[in-house]
Amino acid sequence: MNDSAGDTLRSQLQALNEKFAERLNDELTELDQRAEQLPQAREQEQRRHMMFDLHERLHRLAGTAGTFGFTTLGEQSRVLEQRAARWLDAAKPSGQALSAFVSAVRQLVAAERAGSLERTPAMHAERQDAMAAGCRIYLLEQDEEAGQAMCQTLGNFGYEVLLFPEIALLQTAVQGQLPDALIVSQHDGELDAVSALQQSLDAPLPLLVIGHRVDFVSQLAAVRAGAKGYFTRPLDVTRLENSLENILNLQLSEPYRVLIIDDDEDLAARYSLVLRNSQMLVETLSDPSQLFDVMRAFNPEMVLLDMNMPEFTGIELAQMIRLNDEWLRVPIIYLSAETDINRQMAALLKAGDDFITKPISDNALAAAVYSHVQRARSLSMALSRDSLTGLLKHADIKEQAALEVERALRSGKPTSVVMLDLDHFKQVNDQYGHAAGDNVIRSLANLMRQRLRRIDSIGRYGGEEFVAVLPDCPADQAKRIFDEIRERFAALTFHAGARTFSVSLSAGISETNGSASASTLLERADQGLYAAKHRGRNQVQIAQPD
Structure with missing residues (x-):
């Protein structure tokens, strides 16, 4: 120029x-x-x-x-x-x-x-990589070397970890900005200070404690400080991360979705207000003829159903809902002034799961709905999720892949399907035991959850094999993402007693192309995975379209 x-x-x-x-x-x-x-x-x-x-x-x-x-x-x-x-x-x-x-x-x-923020000349200004999108963790650890190692490992999972060597510095930091969780290495008197800090907050922070002993007194002190997990040295950081991830998932779970069907619009509005105030998402329906459209659009996790309406009975609507397999898991709770136990039983035998008798106080309504919908979500998760990893099961991730491929074909935006597999995993089980192998599988699942977007789907396809579906993501971008995941995973250290080891992964990627079906994309991704294994493992390969 x-x-x-x-x-x-x-x-x-x-x-x-x-x-x-x-x-x-x-x-x-x-x-x-x-x-x-x-x-x-x-x-x-x-x-x-x-x-x-x-x-x-x-x-x-x-x-x-x-x-x-x-x-x-x-x-x-x-x-x-x-x-x-x-x-x-x-x-x-x-x-x-x-x-x-x-x-x-x-x-x-x-x-x-005030002009106190640093600027760079516009000619050379580049957008900086954002801070890891994961949660912010405050770590109290006097041993700086151990603390730095923990920061690095948790950083590989996508957490932003700030290390504090003294309780006073941690207290000051919490007053300035709340973290998403605390990890505290137990030393004399520190848990008392942490307990006092927790009590000063509107709501206590999720807390994990690293102790030096497994005795009753140490764990009691941890529980009194509000600990949700207790670990001892030598510390298995990947197991600690699994506990951390489970705790934060509970904190950040989606609001429960409740559908209220009642011809009394004022009463439905009141119920809706009560449940919304309890942090639930609520839809109300006064015209039952719109039932199927609302069910499909809102996808409720629970239906509150009035028993008596001018042209329909609640039992009839409940039976109509039960005719659709896709809603068999959705609990139906009748709202009724009916107190005759025989009539209630007759209604429950035809369809429905429970009764809430009118009138009901606001607190009782919120508690009843919350307990039912929480149980329903847990059951739904148990049915569709792998028990070890919490990821979608084989059939469910295949169904999700089909849905996203159909959506990609309609929108014209690319969707990538990724199939990945742990390298030499049989040797891990043979040398270190199945418990260590399960820890490896769980850690990879957690790592993918941390590094991928909320709109992405991840499933355990079989033993040590996983599938990820990335909407609106071309194959080259998916490769960059999974190369980063591959590198971070390879940097993790796993423990089996006194022994430590590392594991690598290989992956294959396919991208929507023309009218290819989800099964075709899965086959191509599998071909890419085979190519990655054949070329030496610990790599990501993009499968070429047919």
Whole structure:
């Protein structure tokens, strides 16, 4: 590029930077005002709507600020965007987390306006890789070497881990920004301080404790501090990560979905308000003729059904729902003033699972619905998920692949199917035992869950073989993703007694092409996996279309 052309480009970039800076001032004002208004919202739905708006604004800012040289602003916006997403995903969002988030947003705006955030020249500004999309973990560990090793291993799983060698530093950090979980290495007096810290919060943080002994007194102290898991040295970090992942999945699970069918719209509205206030997603239906459309669109996990309606009985509607195999797992709870036990039994024998007798208090309604829908979700998960990994079973991941391939053919957007397999896994079982082998399988499942998107599907296809379905993702991008997963997995250290070992994986990838079926894509991915094994293992290969 000659000097004249370079000057022209710099001039144009400068003009764009100035235009962005003018727009940025307005965006920061709007961001600050909306953050200020967020805690004032009384209804949870309104708060969620406002948080979603802030999430979208931070998303846009994270994607544009770095391009125009506002590097730190972009990076911090990305972090705040992820915090907003975690709050939105939580079944019961924390008020403390909300307050901390609002404070962080307003501090970021103030820092940018004060000019205290670092910038880079726009000509060379590149969008930085975002912080790992996983959860933020605070680790209290006096042994710096052990702490750094733990940070590295958990980092491979996608967590952002901050190490604190002293309890006072941890306390200060928690006051500034809440983590998603705490891991504490047990030392004299520290658990008492951690327990006091937990009691000072609106809601205690998920806590895992690493002790030096397995005796009763040590574990009692951990439980009193609020521990959800207890581990001893030598520490199996992959087992600790599995416990951490299970705890955080409970924290961030999707809200329960409840459908209320009642011709009394005012009563249905009240029930809906009560359940929404308990962090559930609720749809109401007063016209039963729309039943099937609403069931398919909303996909409820539970149906609350009025027994007596002008043109239909609740029993008839329940029987109609039960005619469809896809809804056999959905519990149906009758809402009725009927107290005759014989009539209730007759209704339950035809269809339905339980009765809630009108009138019912708000608290009793919320408790009854919550217990039923929680059990229903657990049962559904148990039926469709592999017990060892929590991933979809063979038949279910094949069904998900078929759904995504059909969607890709309609939208014209690519979907990638990935088949992967652990290398030399029989040797792992033979040399270290099946318990160690199960730990390896579980760790790979957790790693994939951490590194992939919420819209991606993962299943255990067989023994040590897995399938992943990535919508709106071309094969070359899927390869980059699974090469990273492969490298992170190979860096993990597994324990079998006093022995340690590592395991690698191989993968094959296929991409939707023309009218190829899901079974064809699975076959191609399997061919890619075979090629990866044949070429030396520990690699990812893209299968060539026929």
